[in-house]
Amino acid sequence: MKIGQVAERSGVPAKTIRYYEDQGLLPAADRAGNGYRVYGKDDVHRLQFIARARSLGFSVKDVSLLLDLYADRDRASGDVKQLAREHVTAIDAKIVELQAMRSTLTRLMERCHGDDRPDCPILEDLAQAPVQSPS
């Protein structure tokens, strides 16, 4: 299989596959006589693993750790769970941050006419930005 086929079957763009190889997520692919990378079924599988982990928000570095754990038959599931737990904690922090932004923005938007007039509580808030009065 050439990189184009693997890309199609795994859903990971060829450019990204080369990038992952460069980053060490994939072992350096064998090369055909013409220099083209050659892949097998396992590579498609590995790329799907990577894509799935990435879609859950794991960093490339963490995916690398997950791949190591996956390959290790003597792994402790506690290690995997711990990685996931930390990731969820980070996700929660982001959600909280985004919700705070969202809440402030919608509050300001409710007070903004949103018409042709120039007076705008949103800009006024940005300009004054004094204190955050609770509710």
Next chain:
Amino acid sequence: MKIGQVAERSGVPAKTIRYYEDQGLLPAADRAGNGYRVYGKDDVHRLQFIARARSLGFSVKDVSLLLDLYADRDRASGDVKQLAREHVTAIDAKIVELQAMRSTLTRLMERCHGDDRPDCPILEDLAQAPVQSPS
């Protein structure tokens, strides 16, 4: 005022102030005879505006637009509101994405022993990642 003072009063690091100048968020600062940047009160204010807008998640480019609108006495508040609305939409999309990740991860974690045994539904999911059966 030198950059250090402005940094302290605005809460924006000196490095970041230079970066903002470079990016066009701030006009090129006047220079003293020794080449040091010289600032006034208005610059502190402008930096606070920027910092506040950034803390609400607006991109640097959007902050630039907001500064333009702020400076324009003939602005339409509708333009500001529209910018905010689009931003909230983007935030909502991110929240939804993060919540989906979170939900999948916690579901997998609940099924994982998290002990010394090697069998781990988290890794199995990443490896199989077949379909997402509803609930």
Next chain:
DNA sequence: CTTGACCTTCCAGCTACTGGAAGAACCATA
């Protein structure tokens, strides 16, 4: 033999900074 699709490498750009190096300038003290 040429065209077109695919492959290769390498460099640049995206976002929003941040760290660090090298060098000038300022300030205070001994």
Next chain:
DNA sequence: TATGGTTCTTCCAGTAGCTGGAAGGTCAAG
């Protein structure tokens, strides 16, 4: 005046995870 410590200057590189594009090699079809 020497010296040391802090602050300033510019410029380059690195962070995360790709993505786009240039320049060029390979291969199958017509």
